[in-house]
Structure formats: C-alpha cells, structure tokens
Amino acid sequence: MRAAQALRALCISRLPRPVSDIFTSKPTSYLRAPHFQTTPYSTSSPQQKLAADMHPHIKRSTAFKSLDDADINHFKSFLEPSQVITDQSEVQPYNTDWMKKYRGQTVVVLRPKTTEEVQKIVRYCNEKKLAVCPQGGNTGLVGGSVPVFDEVVISLTLMNQVRSLDEVSGAFVADAGLVLETADNYLAERGFIFPLDLGAKGTATIGGNVATNAGGLRLLRYGSLHGTVLGLEVVLPDGTLFSNLSTLRKDNTGYDLKQLFIGAEGTLGIITGVSIMAPRRPNAVNVAVLALDSFELVQESFARAKRDLGEILSAFEFWDQAAAEVVHKYVSHVKNPFMEGDRPAPAFGVLIETSGSVKEHDDEKLSRFLESLMEDSIVTDGVVADSETQAKALWGVRESITEGLSRAGAAYKYDISMPVPKLYSAVEDMRERLASKGFFEQGRVARVVGFGHLGDGNLHLNIGGPQYDKEVAEAIEPYVFQWLKELDGSISAEHGLGLHKAEHLHYSKPDRMISIMKQIKDLFDPNGIMNPYKYLPKS
Amino acid sequence: MRAAQALRALCISRLPRPVSDIFTSKPTSYLRAPHFQTTPYSTSSPQQKLAADMHPHIKRSTAFKSLDDADINHFKSFLEPSQVITDQSEVQPYNTDWMKKYRGQTVVVLRPKTTEEVQKIVRYCNEKKLAVCPQGGNTGLVGGSVPVFDEVVISLTLMNQVRSLDEVSGAFVADAGLVLETADNYLAERGFIFPLDLGAKGTATIGGNVATNAGGLRLLRYGSLHGTVLGLEVVLPDGTLFSNLSTLRKDNTGYDLKQLFIGAEGTLGIITGVSIMAPRRPNAVNVAVLALDSFELVQESFARAKRDLGEILSAFEFWDQAAAEVVHKYVSHVKNPFMEGDRPAPAFGVLIETSGSVKEHDDEKLSRFLESLMEDSIVTDGVVADSETQAKALWGVRESITEGLSRAGAAYKYDISMPVPKLYSAVEDMRERLASKGFFEQGRVARVVGFGHLGDGNLHLNIGGPQYDKEVAEAIEPYVFQWLKELDGSISAEHGLGLHKAEHLHYSKPDRMISIMKQIKDLFDPNGIMNPYKYLPKS
Known part of the structure; x- marks a missing residue:
C-alpha cells in the first residue's frame, strides 16, 4: 500500500x-462494537429494578385493558403456538434491554410471520385497547424497545426475508425483521452495500434501524435514512396498511408521509417492510x-x-x-x-x-x-x-x-450533537464545572471523556466515576441539556428518545413543534396504544 | 485529458x-435549460385563458373572503408601498407561469422582507380567511406557483440573504427567496457546492426548490432534499413560526416534521429559511x-x-x-x-x-x-x-x-418514474398504442420521445404532433397513468402535483395514504387558506 x-x-x-x-x-x-455484545458487561443484580419503579412519575394508563385468557386465546386462534410466548422465562429477554437498564412487565410476546398477522394483532389490540410495544433486535439505547408495564410485545424477528433487489438501480426491499448484518451480507455477495452500519449489526433489525433512524458508521458517506429509505410498509395503529414500499428514487406525489415513521420509535405504527437504496460496494x-x-x-x-x-x-x-x-x-x-x-x-x-x-x-x-x-x-x-x-x-x-468506560466504573452517558466548532467545548466546560465543585479532588469523578463521529457533529460525552453519585448527577443534568439548548444542539443525536429522554425533549425542540408532534401522534393513534409512556413528554 | x-x-x-x-x-x-428561458417559446395569445376557465370543475370557495380596500390598507400599515403591488400590469407576471399555461386572477402581490412580515401577513389572512398563494421564482411546471382565483400572492423574492455558512461542516443557512444560482455561486467561492442544480437556477429560489422537492441534475450524486436539508423555518398557516433552522447533521428528537414541508408545494405553510448540507465542490x-x-x-x-x-x-x-x-x-x-x-x-x-x-x-x-x-x-x-x-x-x-420538442409543435408531456428496467417500455408501449389507432398515418402524432435521468429512474415521456388533438389526448390519458399504477410508478417524478395533477394522485398513492394527507393538511391548515385548489384531490 x-x-x-x-x-x-x-x-x-x-x-x-x-x-x-x-x-x-x-x-x-x-471487537467490532463491544458495547453490543450479547452478554452485557455492566453489572446488574439478577433481580434488576423495574423501569416503572425507576420512573415513578409514570403511571400505567387506566385507559388500557389488561390482558386476559380470552385475549391469549384469540391470538392463538390465528398464530401457531410457537408464535405466542407466555412462559415467563421465555418472555424475560423481551422484557429486558441489553444494558439491563430497563425492565418491563409484559406477559405475552407475539411473533408474527407475515404482515397480515401483524395487521390482525394490531387491529385486535386497538379494538380492545391493549397497549403494544413493537420490538426488533432489542438493541436500543434509550429504553424504547422494551415495555414499561404490561404492553403486548410484538417481535418482528420472524419476518426476516429479503423480498427483492433491483441490480440495476440498487433498490433493495426486505422484511423489517431482517438482521442488518444478514442484509449487508446478502448485498455484499451481489456487489452492493447496505447504506448503514453499526456495532449492533449482528442483532439489530433493519426495521428497528429505520424506526430509530439509526446513524452509525456510514452516515458521513451515504447520508441519513431520511435520504436512503425509498419506501416503507407500515401497519397503522388501527390495523390498516400503509403500503408505500416504493422502489422509486424520485416520487413527488403528495406529502412524503414515510418520513414520519423514520425515527418515530414505533409510536405511529409498526414497520413491516423496508425499501432502501443500496449503493455499489x-x-x-x-x-x-x-x-x-x-x-x-x-x-x-x-x-x-x-x-x-x-x-x-x-x-x-x-x-x-x-x-x-x-x-x-x-x-x-x-x-x-x-x-x-x-x-x-x-x-x-x-x-x-x-x-x-x-x-x-x-x-x-x-x-x-x-x-x-x-x-x-x-x-x-x-x-x-x-x-x-x-x-x-x-x-x-x-x-x-x-467498553473501557464501562469497565472503569459508573458512567453518565450523553449522545449529543452541536455545530462542529463547539463540539469539544462541551467536554471542557463539563470538566471545569465538575472540577470547580471539587468532585475530582474528592475522587467522586474520575474522568470526563469525549469521543464520537466528528464528521456528523456527534459527540459521545461520558462522565466516569467509581459509582453512581446523586450529587454528581445533579451537577451534570439538566445543566448539559440547558447548555445544548443555548447552542441549538440536540440532546439525542442518534440514539433517540425512548423512555429515557421523552421528558427532556423541550431542550431540543420548541413548544410549537412538540405540540404538532402530539397532534400527529393523536392523528395516527387516537387510542395511544403504540409504544406508550415514551418518546413524547406527558401532556 | x-x-x-x-x-x-x-x-x-x-x-x-x-x-x-x-x-x-x-x-x-x-443553453443550460432552454425550457426555462425567460421569454417562453410556446406561442400563447395575448389574452391567454384563465386557469379557472380551463378547469371548470374547480369553483372558487365561498369560505374565502374577497379582498377589499380595508385589507390592502392593513397590509400597507406595516409594509412599504413598494411591497404591496396592486397595479394590474405589475401584478400580471405573478399571475402567470413562465409557460403561459396557467393564469390566475389575484389583485394584490405582497413582497415581505422579513420572516416577521410573513407572519403578520399570514396571521391576518388566516383571521380574515383570505386565501394565499406563496411564490418563489415562479418556475414551476404544474401550475403550483400561481393563483387560480383571487388568492393573495406572497412573493418571497425580497427575502434573499445568506444567513450563515459553517466552513467546517458545510451547513449553509439562507433566506428562502435566495436565487439558486446566487446560492451556488456564493458557495463556489468558498469551495462548496449547492447539492441541487437545475435549468431554472437563475430564477428559481431555494425555498421554492424545497417546497417542490426539486430533483434536478445532482440528485444521483448528492441525493434528494429529504436527505440534504438540515432544517427549515416555516410560517405556519396560523402565522406562528415553525423554527427548526438546525445546522445539525444528526438530531433524533421527535418526528422529523420538516420533512412534511419538503415537497408540500406551499400547502402547509410558507418556507422562509432553509438550512442545507453543502458538500465540498x-x-x-x-x-x-x-x-x-x-x-x-x-x-x-x-x-x-x-x-x-x-x-x-x-x-x-x-x-x-x-x-x-x-x-x-x-x-x-x-x-x-x-x-x-x-x-x-x-x-x-x-x-x-x-x-x-x-x-x-x-x-x-x-x-x-x-x-x-x-x-x-x-x-x-x-x-x-x-x-x-x-x-x-x-x-x-x-x-x-x-426546446426542440417545443419548436416542433404541440407536445403532451409526462414526468414519470418507474423501476429502471421498465423505463423505456413506457415509450415503446405508447408508440405502439398510438400507431394502432392510426394517428401516425393520419399525421396527428409525429413522434413519441423518451429521455431523462436514467440514474434516478426518471423518464420524460413526450408525445408530439402538429397541434392539440382531443382524441389523441384521450388516447394517452388516463392510459399512461393507469399503466404507471400497474408498475407502482409515479405520475410525477420531480415536477410535483400543483393544479395539473392533483386529481390524478390516486394513480400513484393508495386511498389510505391520500386520506392521511388530507388529515395532515387539516391539522396544519384548518381554514384551508394555503395554496388552495391544488395538490390534493377534492374530497
């Protein structure tokens, strides 16, 4: 070379x-992405706390029905036994995120194999007012992919087939539950590349990637999913089908509604199919x-x-x-x-x-x-x-x-973006602030670390110490969010909102925009059954 | 070389x-783009037909107030005399599109210089139920940028300043009325390129480009505006401000609402500012x-x-x-x-x-x-x-x-997209169809021509003849739309819907999507004042 x-x-x-x-x-x-290995390195007690207990301000909505035997029997009437999981040890992995930070309380996991099955499930849940939690590879970082209370988990992982590849244009269509790495390997064999790559590729699904608007390692080159996704097939909260699995690169016929589902984290419907532009490898x-x-x-x-x-x-x-x-x-x-x-x-x-x-x-x-x-x-x-x-x-x-940060002790983690010239002052400013409070001298903060995707203006800001310390946490937050607000930065560059950041949205978006978001949510999901308690702040 | x-x-x-x-x-x-030259080559009578007369199924809505002297005086209370045009000879160019195909009947053109002025105008119009027609460079191809009846024209061309360029990231922010060529020249001097180029660049405005989701000549390389636009400032139909002029490449905080305005053709609000990612030249x-x-x-x-x-x-x-x-x-x-x-x-x-x-x-x-x-x-x-x-x-x-087609006689023009392998069969099929009807032999059709952006799957299909011929027109349309529907193609690849294609939307979008579009329109614009009679089919 x-x-x-x-x-x-x-x-x-x-x-x-x-x-x-x-x-x-x-x-x-x-290690491609140690933070996504299947056995998490973070120490968590076998009986980890419930997400609901860690967020006591969130109450289970009484508008939602509780699941009963009649519901289970209904699901079993059109799904095979293996597609309706109720055994609690089998349910557990779907209740818990990979970081073991969020634990939900669902009692049933449904694993549809076809779009029609997803429609049947969602239509029923909407009629009965059963809340649902759509789930792909469950590799999210903000608690968006596990239930908070007893939401019915709808796992897309059995919908994992390639539907088509146009080798002239590169338009690639596949089920939402296809694993990202499998998709990329399929394309690699044919001289193409999936325009997104990230550490969790061996587990994450392409539908989950689109639902969270994943950024990852190829964004600098191929741009965001808002530019590369050509079309989506989505089961709407009333069970009807939003069928827009276009393979066209250009289509100016009406509002580009598919964009709303990109990054909606399952709150507007369940993505069942993805059409995306695959470049030459x-x-x-x-x-x-x-x-x-x-x-x-x-x-x-x-x-x-x-x-x-x-x-x-x-x-x-x-x-x-x-x-x-x-x-x-x-x-x-x-x-x-x-x-x-x-x-x-x-x-x-x-x-x-x-x-x-x-x-x-x-x-x-x-x-x-x-x-x-x-x-x-x-x-x-x-x-x-x-x-x-x-x-x-x-x-x-x-x-x-x-991985190093995790092994070194506790860490307060922020995935933020701001104009590139200001990027590192977020780290320096935080370091000064914590030093001025004596936290370094007292051994309560060991380090303030900055790294990330410079090309995307995306900083991963981490504050490390020996253990969780309430006073340190309060010195960091909401200070860091306020700091970002003043710079017109984003409190979530690529990880999304989920359960973790829903209540902090106002630091990145003005009230007028948040109120429109709530109207959009009500328009698509008047019963609010889709992935509740997350994404948008409580009204 | x-x-x-x-x-x-x-x-x-x-x-x-x-x-x-x-x-x-x-x-x-x-000739960069002869079809955008300022003196149109198409012959049109001095007293060209009104758009309203050519579309007799469209009636002026009685829900809208007619403009009176009190309204004009109100506008003059906060705008300079030169910003309120009522002289009919001066108004005329704003009533007529460059092709002289569509002619509206407005009696007033407002030319705001600031976002606040746009807000004041729109707030008043919404209160009084005065319909408005936002206008950029007026280079559209589907009659979207001129009024149909007496809508108040709001021209953005005096809002034409560059706001900022981040030379590290390439984030470029400017007023919506900035002319595309001016924007590109500004960037060229600093080593950057505007990620969009098209024949009308000398007249078209960047806000109009975004409002119509213009495709153009650089799409193959830099992708669509849905991927390159970073943020928008939009005056909503009630006069409030949608302020999302982000310069961030990554921001996963809530629904990506700005996407709705890209390609909305002014039906959801008036774009007043654009932030876009400019690549290195x-x-x-x-x-x-x-x-x-x-x-x-x-x-x-x-x-x-x-x-x-x-x-x-x-x-x-x-x-x-x-x-x-x-x-x-x-x-x-x-x-x-x-x-x-x-x-x-x-x-x-x-x-x-x-x-x-x-x-x-x-x-x-x-x-x-x-x-x-x-x-x-x-x-x-x-x-x-x-x-x-x-x-x-x-x-x-x-x-x-x-230009050649236009000089050769009358032409029926279609801007369509479909999967690349099928692209040319649209031409062959049409040629056969018109031949089988004897139109070539009878001299009523001279040629069926196909050309376009192959890389984008975008075909410009033109049928040329000596003059307009109703029977020929009926042999082409709706046949061509039906044909596209069967191939999941698009009836408008890059030109948009405007007045011309609003009623044909169903050929490219299923009813469920059209009904959601109408709900979105109602959500943003309950009085329906923004660019009425266009874009969506009548309910």
Missing part, C-alpha cells in the same frame, strides 16, 4: 520507533489513525480531509486523551499505536477511513493528504493499516472506548 | 471520421456522450458505470433516437456528435458526467470504463469533452430536447 509506506516513511523520519511495530504482535482480537478501504495536539487541529484536519479526500472519505472519528487512557488501562487486548511503553496518549486521536472503487487512486489521495498534514505540522504522528486485520485493529482503538 | 485521448483513439480506430471534429467548429452557444468534472443500440445496453452501461465509476459518477442521462432527431432538426445551434452529414441518430444516446477531487484519477477511471464498454461492444461510438466549453456543448445535446 503506497499510502501506508509513504506515511510510515514520514513517521520513521520523525520518531525514534518504527510505527509499524504496533502491528508486529499477533493481530489483536477485534466500494472495492478499496483504507484506515489511518492520527495523533493531534488540539481540537483546532482536529477541525483543520477534518476540513482538509473533506477537501483532499472528497468523495472517498467514509469516516472521520475522534477521541480525546482521557478516552485513549481508559482504553489503554481497561481494554488490554487493544493497542493504541501512540502509547507504547510509558508514552502518554496524544491530546486527540483521529480515525480516518476512505472507501473507493480503485485502490491505487485511494492510496494516492490518502498518501498526499497525510503528507500534507505532516508537512504542515497538523498531526504529530500517524499510522496507516496495511491489511484488513490492521484496519480492524485500528477501528478497535475507537470502538473499545465504550 | 487522458480519458479523452484514450477514447478518441478507440473511436478513431473504429470510425472513418475523427470524432473530435465535432469540436473543431466554434463552440456552440450553450469537486475539482474535476468530465463529460462523455455515448451511442448505443438498445435500451438493454443502456442499462448495462449504467450498471457498469455505477460499478466502475463508483463514487465519481455524478450524472447518467439518456435519450432516444426520436429525441436526437428533434434536436437535430429544430435546434440548429446544437450539434449531435453522432449525426454528421446524413448519418441517422443512434438508437440511444447517453451522457455520463463524473465529478471528483483529483482530475488524473477521474480521467483514468473514465478511460478504463469507456475502453471496457468499447471492447465489449456495449457502445458503438463515443466522445469525451476536452474542455469546459465542450462539456457544456455535450450537455446541450441533452438539454435542448425540450
């Missing part, structure tokens, strides 16, 4: 050690990790990457010194290329990925770009992956941050 | 004439035009272009023999490179554009791609532009088709 050689030569001439050393050891085992992928001295230089390198790498730039991720130190200390199988021996982590690390159709062109662009960064002293050090294994190892440096 | 040389060499070895000959004459004058642009023998080969070349040109492919346009012949015969200043002397036009022409950050890489990719097309006998001939002037001349071959 020419780019790798060029950069290595540069690095060697500046540094006493050959940077390729970091790759001389055996390839590190690569890039032939060549390069990954580089750079060391920088300030956030201003991180921004400068981003502006240059957009200019010099242009159409092949596919990821621009960053993390700070505190993030690198947490990985170094708590995730032993991941090696930071800049932290050999006792060397401290650089102030900032950046991961750049390029994806293109001709490898030699991409290598050349990347090489020129990296040379110019070195010549202008924008970066102090850098490495380029020489193989797919090395590329994965470099991604591991970025992707192990969440 | 290496690509040009390589292809030229290939062509020369296959053809007796040097293809570069077509560029030896003086550069042809380049590509350094290198190449244009090639190819000759092919069948639509199957056109599709094959498109699939290969996506594979081999990948991230640099920015346009893939096509036209048929009938289209090329019309240009050759009626637009003398445009030269088709394949029609020298008496040579007939090839069965299909294709225009490919690439845009990238490094010219030599793009040239090499294009050259390899074109060579493989020649080697595999997918194309029979081809030329590559050697300069910007030549590139514009080649674009002229594609963009003069509309």
